[in-house]
Amino acid sequence: MANPSAVCNGHLHHQKQNNLLKSGTSKKNGITKGIKKNGVSNGSLSKKAFIEHFEQAPMYVAVLTFVGFGVGTIFGYLRDFMRAWGLEKRNVATEREQQKDFVPLYQDFENFYTRNLYMRIRDNWNRPICSVPGPQFDLMERVTDDYNWTFRFTGRTIKNVINMGSYNYLGFAETDADALKTVAKELQKYGTGICSTRQEMGNLDKHVELEKLVARFLGVEDAMVFGMGFATNSMNIPALVGKGCLILSDELNHTSLVLGARLSGATIRIFKHNNIQSLESLLRDAIIYGQPRSRRAWRKIIILVEGIYSMEGSIVRLPEIVSLKRKYKAYLYLDEAHSIGAVGATGRGVVEYFGMNPDDVDVLMGTFTKSFGAAGGYIAGKKDLVDFLRTHSHSAVYATSMCPPVAEQIIRAMKCLMGLDGTTQGLQRVQKLGKNTRYFRRRLHEMGFIIYGNDDSPVVPLLLFMPGKIGAFARRMLEKNIGVVVVGFPATPITESRARFCVSAAHTREMLDTVLNALDELGDFLQLKYSRYSKSAHPELYEETRFELED
Amino acid sequence: SFQEKEELIEEWQPEPLVPPVSKDHPALNYNIVSGPPTHKITVNGKECINFASFNFLGLLDNEKVKNAAQASLKKYGVGTCGPRGFYGTFDVHLELEERLAKFMRTEEAIIYSYGFATIASAIPAYSKRGDIVFVDEAACFAIQKGLQASRSNIKLFKHNDMTHLERLLKEQETEDQKNPRKARVTRRFIVVEGLYMNTGDICPLPELIKLKYKYKVRIFLEESLSFGVLGEHGRGITEHFGVNIDDIDLISANMENSLASIGGFCCGRSFVIDHQRLNSLKCFNTLVLVSVLFNLRLQKCKAGTRSEDCLFYLDVFQTLQEKCKRIHRALQGISGLKVVGESFSPALHLQLEESRGSRESDVKLLKRVVDYCMNNGIALTQARYLEKEEKCLPPPSIRVVITVEQTEQELDKAASLIKEAAQSLLN
Numbered sequence: 001m002a003n004p005s006a007v008c009n010g011h012l013h014h015q016k017q018n019n020l021l022k023s024g025t026s027k028k029n030g031i032t033k034g035i036k037k038n039g040v041s042n043g044s045l046s047k048k049a050f051i052e053h054f055e056q057a058p059m060y061v062a063v064l065t066f067v068g069f070g071v072g073t074i075f076g077y078l079r080d081f082m083r084a085w086g087l088e089k090r091n092v093a094t095e096r097e098q099q100k101d102f103v104p105l106y107q108d109f110e111n112f113y114t115r116n117l118y119m120r121i122r123d124n125w126n127r128p129i130c131s132v133p134g135p136q137f138d139l140m141e142r143v144t145d146d147y148n149w150t151f152r153f154t155g156r157t158i159k160n161v162i163n164m165g166s167y168n169y170l171g172f173a174e175t176d177a178d179a180l181k182t183v184a185k186e187l188q189k190y191g192t193g194i195c196s197t198r199q200e201m202g203n204l205d206k207h208v209e210l211e212k213l214v215a216r217f218l219g220v221e222d223a224m225v226f227g228m229g230f231a232t233n234s235m236n237i238p239a240l241v242g243k244g245c246l247i248l249s250d251e252l253n254h255t256s257l258v259l260g261a262r263l264s265g266a267t268i269r270i271f272k273h274n275n276i277q278s279l280e281s282l283l284r285d286a287i288i289y290g291q292p293r294s295r296r297a298w299r300k301i302i303i304l305v306e307g308i309y310s311m312e313g314s315i316v317r318l319p320e321i322v323s324l325k326r327k328y329k330a331y332l333y334l335d336e337a338h339s340i341g342a343v344g345a346t347g348r349g350v351v352e353y354f355g356m357n358p359d360d361v362d363v364l365m366g367t368f369t370k371s372f373g374a375a376g377g378y379i380a381g382k383k384d385l386v387d388f389l390r391t392h393s394h395s396a397v398y399a400t401s402m403c404p405p406v407a408e409q410i411i412r413a414m415k416c417l418m419g420l421d422g423t424t425q426g427l428q429r430v431q432k433l434g435k436n437t438r439y440f441r442r443r444l445h446e447m448g449f450i451i452y453g454n455d456d457s458p459v460v461p462l463l464l465f466m467p468g469k470i471g472a473f474a475r476r477m478l479e480k481n482i483g484v485v486v487v488g489f490p491a492t493p494i495t496e497s498r499a500r501f502c503v504s505a506a507h508t509r510e511m512l513d514t515v516l517n518a519l520d521e522l523g524d525f526l527q528l529k530y531s532r533y534s535k536s537a538h539p540e541l542y543e544e545t546r547f548e549l550e551d
Numbered sequence: 552s553f554q555e556k557e558e559l560i561e562e563w564q565p566e567p568l569v570p571p572v573s574k575d576h577p578a579l580n581y582n583i584v585s586g587p588p589t590h591k592i593t594v595n596g597k598e599c600i601n602f603a604s605f606n607f608l609g610l611l612d613n614e615k616v617k618n619a620a621q622a623s624l625k626k627y628g629v630g631t632c633g634p635r636g637f638y639g640t641f642d643v644h645l646e647l648e649e650r651l652a653k654f655m656r657t658e659e660a661i662i663y664s665y666g667f668a669t670i671a672s673a674i675p676a677y678s679k680r681g682d683i684v685f686v687d688e689a690a691c692f693a694i695q696k697g698l699q700a701s702r703s704n705i706k707l708f709k710h711n712d713m714t715h716l717e718r719l720l721k722e723q724e725t726e727d728q729k730n731p732r733k734a735r736v737t738r739r740f741i742v743v744e745g746l747y748m749n750t751g752d753i754c755p756l757p758e759l760i761k762l763k764y765k766y767k768v769r770i771f772l773e774e775s776l777s778f779g780v781l782g783e784h785g786r787g788i789t790e791h792f793g794v795n796i797d798d799i800d801l802i803s804a805n806m807e808n809s810l811a812s813i814g815g816f817c818c819g820r821s822f823v824i825d826h827q828r829l830n831s832l833k834c835f836n837t838l839v840l841v842s843v844l845f846n847l848r849l850q851k852c853k854a855g856t857r858s859e860d861c862l863f864y865l866d867v868f869q870t871l872q873e874k875c876k877r878i879h880r881a882l883q884g885i886s887g888l889k890v891v892g893e894s895f896s897p898a899l900h901l902q903l904e905e906s907r908g909s910r911e912s913d914v915k916l917l918k919r920v921v922d923y924c925m926n927n928g929i930a931l932t933q934a935r936y937l938e939k940e941e942k943c944l945p946p947p948s949i950r951v952v953i954t955v956e957q958t959e960q961e962l963d964k965a966a967s968l969i970k971e972a973a974q975s976l977l978n
Contacts, residue, residue: 095822096797102767103738105677106826126635126828130642132628140642166632166639173632175625183629184621190587191611192620193811194604200932200950201588201603203581227813228665235667240569263699287563288556300565328560331568362568374630375664388569391578397935398692399667400807404587405620409629485637 051455052274052314057530061465065495068467069117076116113489121471122148124486130157132175133166135506139483158481162511164501165485169342169458170429171506172373172413183408190404198390202401210407214378217414218348219358222387223380226395227402229337229367230256232377235394237333238264240363241302246286248279248330249304252312257304257335266302267292273312276320279303283328301330307339307350307366311492311500313453313461315343318350322360333363341371342458347417347430353456374409376402433458433505436512440503443516448529452498460501462519462528469526470497476525480518578935587611590956592930599930600961602951607780607897608867609956610811635828651816655786656796660818661827666805667693669815670773673803674742675701676827682738685719685768687711688943689749694742694773695942707942710750713758716741720766739768745777745788749934749945751892751899753777756792769800776898779809785868867955871897874962875953881966882951887977888920888969891948900934900948901969903977910938913947916976921949923972929965 095105123144131138139158142151166173174180186206196202207225214223226232237260241247245266249257251273261268269286271278283301290297303325305316316334325332336349344352349366351358358364363385367377379389390396417426437458444451450463464470467488474486488497503512523529572579585593589612592601610616623643633639644662651660663669674697678684682703686694689710698705706723708716727734741763743754756772763770774787782790787804789796796802801823805815817824872895879894882901892899907913914933921931934950953962 096820098764099769102769103735105738105769105823107736125637126640127638128640128642128645129638131626133632133638134628137638163638165637168632173628173630175628177625180624180628184624187620187624188617191589191613191617191811193606193611193807193813194588195606195611195807195811196588196604196932197935199578199581199935201582201584201592201594201601201930203583204588205583205585208583228668231665231668259700263696284556284560288559297563298565300568329563329565331565369630369632372630373628373632384571385569387572387579390581391572391576392937394692394696394937394940395667397578397937399665400813403813405624406629483638 054452055450057465061530062495065465072117079116119148124474133168133173135163135504136160137163161481161483162515163483165483167370167502168504169371169433171504182412183405186408187405192403194401194403197398198396198401206404206407210411213411213414215380217418218364218380220380221383223378224386224389225376225378225402227376227400229369229377231395233257234260236379237261239392241266244299246298246301247304248282252309253304274314274317280324302333303330304333307336308457308459310338310459313457313459315454315457318354331362334361336366338370340366343456368410372410372413374406429505436503436507440512447520448531449523450531458503461498464497464499472526473499476522482515482518594930599925599928601930602965603930603932605808605952606811606954607809609954652818655818657818658821659824660816661824662814662816664814666807666815669805670694670803671697673817674698678703678740684740684742686742689747691748713755740771741768742771745772745774746896748776751896753788753893756788756794760798771801772799774802774804775808778804780897871955878953878962878966885970885973887973897953899951901951902946902948910947917947917949919976920972924968927968929968
């Protein structure tokens with residue numbers, strides 16, 4: 001349970017122990033361990049320990065972060081003032097002469113943050129590359145003459161930068177001619193576009209093949225694929241729920257889920273991230289009190305969660321949520337954008353990771369962009385559900401279907417994962433990813449960085465906290481030939497800026513070691529090793545991966 | 552009390568997650584196309600001439616296009632594994648944006664990975680709660696979703712009716728005078744399509760521009776069907792009317808129709824487009840790469856050169872328009888069906904002259920016409936809509952799409968077949 005406010009400055013607060021023990025988790029120094037109780041009715045005991053870390057920073061760090069932002073804001077106001085009075089050059093594009101008396105298109109204040117804080121470190125994002133986004137790529141060198149307002153390409157490329165930013169979990173983003181043989185063939189046969197929607201003339205035999213394969217892979221009755229991952233959520237949630245329904249969505253859900261929920265017109269209530277108590281109390285209140293003004297019963301209640309949360313690296317507590325949903329008769333929509341292919345013994349996602357039955361989840365959704373190196377999304381579940389979506393989904397009626405070479409790439413990746421192509425390459429990739437993840441996380445813990453998230457998730461956020469360090473970190477890593485991704489406000493809370501690493505099965509041990517050594521140096525130089533629990537503390541916690549339940 | 556609460560929880564029964572769908576729902580069983588949906592298409596096992604895919608310029612099958620795509624496949628793989636901001640921007644994306652901007656003669660362009668998402672994310676990036684948008688009744692579903700996501704006030708005006716629009720604008724003006732402070736911060740937009748997908752006709756752009764300057768509203772133009780079709784060089788409706796492109800604030804188009812690929816783009820002045828780079832919802836997504844490279848070749852030749860490198864010659868737009876006019880003429884006078892759309896529009900609708908009572912029965916009747924044509928070698932489709940979700944549902948119709956690859960004999964054959972079907976089934 002992510003509840004850092006219970007721990008403050010390293011002191012353990014014992015008053016919360018009672019509540020926590022009831023639900024089967026124990027909290028120690030900001031590290032949560034979940035002891036799985038036998039709450040799943042199909043009788044299986046999951047013996048895995050659920051270790052998630054959400055350590056809070058020491059107090060001085062929080063203070064310095066606020067100071068940093070304060071300084072940035074003051075300078076921002078100063079700069080704006082100077083710009084308004086003509087003392088400083090305006091670099092932003094301006095409105096046309098003929099349209100100067102129109103209502104202004106942008107409010108000045110909306111862009112305050114963008115103009116003054118984001119602009120300073122803008123060179124760390126949107127970096128163009130010119131090769132396949134595999135474990136290493138070639139970056140185009142960019143310089144700026146006017147402090148990040150405009151960029152200029154020098155024409156040189158920085159070769160073989162280690163890629164710790166792309167979502168290439170299983171390493172399928174490759175250009176090996178042998179591997180892409182079938183894709184090239186389909187490209188030659190089908191061309192690159194479809195020019196029609198699914199319900200009109202855009203349903204190819206390739207789509208039918210792909211859908212059958214997806215259903216088989218996930219172990220469900222039927223599946224439907226869509227052209228774009230983001231759009232899968234925003235176009236299908238409105239088809240499933242409408243007015244008079246209730247959506248319970250996690251605090252940290254992705255924009256696509258939020259947009260889909262908003263477009264549907266249903267009432268949305270938010271529960272704290274991965275917090276089962278919060279969800280249960282919301283469910284009870286919803287059923288007991290009904291709709292807000294009319295007190296009528298809700299038509300349906302849907303819980304929206306993700307498999308792995310991309311900014312936190314935490315994994316959803318699926319067994320508890322499934323038991324809650326059974327008890328209160330709600331429906332569960334699981335978005336496995338990052339977790340499909342990345343967790344689970346054979347790469348089938350969080351459902352397999354927890355050893356559960358795919359029938360427990362009503363709507364399984366995922367995208368092919370991350371682990372499969374292609375593009376698009378799918379929704380899978382019972383046949384009734386998929387039939388309904390075929391007739392009522394916005395995407396099926398108005399949006400073009402997936403293009404054939406992309407479908408072929410997914411088919412070959414899935415066949416490889418399932419072992420249908422005759423090799424064990426798929427399984428090897430999944431295991432390699434697991435090994436890489438655990439190694440990476442263990443070493444980072446040992447070095448003393450604050451890492452968020454579950455021990456098994458390949459998304460590794462490393463906390464930086466202070467705004468100044470965001471820019472410094474990314475630039476220095478690039479100097480060492482390592483490409484990282486840094487995120488700040490508004491994607492994360494304002495004080496918790498972080499660098500996010502995506503471990504891939506294609507990374508070799510040497511690459512990971514290079515990155516770790518660079519991080520070690522940089523951590524000392526930039527003073528990033530905030531964790532109070534480095535090498536010496538609690539080594540036994542990392543060794544224990546099995547729990548025998550006493551009852 | 553606790554007991555009562557437990558009872559309430561026990562008693563509550565939700566609706567089933569999805570209502571059951573009847574087996575013969577018209578949209579349930581899709582046509583299965585085996586092989587590429589090009590000029591000659593195999594639908595449900597029958598070989599037909601394709602009159603249903605929006606492949607206007609015949610680029611789906613072009614060899615040069617495929618070769619360029621193969622080259623990019625070898626270099627970049629299939630997907631980009633990340634959004635634009637996190638190492639998902641490739642040099643080819645940037646090149647494509649430059650070329651599109653140059654071709655359309657605007658300052659900047661930005662590309663999206665999905666056609667539907669292009670306009671549906673561009674509108675909410677500019678128009679927020681409290682702003683006012685005047686939109687045509689026949690706007691396509693993507694625009695409607697964009698407007699819904701933006702939470703602005705929507706005012707519909709009758710299709711292509713400039714007097715109605717002017718009346719609405721005047722009403723808005725009198726409202727503004729009552730509350731000048733608020734008026735100074737509410738932005739106003741007009742959203743129109745170049746060539747309407749639902750009705751096949753074009754918007755009167757010069758009059759719209761006059762209204763724009765008179766009432767100080769900004770224009771967003773959606774050119775999904777008209778890009779690559781109208782105008783001497785295929786630049787769309789602005790070229791068709793000879794209007795200065797800077798007068799339009801934002802042009803958005805999807806590349807899935809005439810360019811036979813995936814994705815969409817927005818172009819306009821830097822002042823307008825730059826905002827989308829950070830603020831647009833769906834730009835932050837992966838872009839499919841394979842289709843991008845060959846788009847570049849397209850743009851190279853669309854710039855007007857007649858080199859060997861070129862995919863087609865400039866008179867292709869003329870040819871397309873002539874074919875459209877031909878079939879438009881040929882389809883006139885069919886008893887029972889009327890042609891809806893301009894004579895030079897490559898996407899026409901055939902609607903029933905008299906409705907048979909309910910929408911369901913109309914749909915069934917049209918299906919029989921479509922089946923008759925498919926059995927005899929012409930692939931047609933009905934225009935599909937989500938009946939409950941559309942703001943102004945168009946009547947059921949058959950969609951007829953004209954491409955440059957269709958020969959004159961095929962056009963004539965299609966027209967005569969439709970006449971036959973109409974005569975035997977509708978009388």
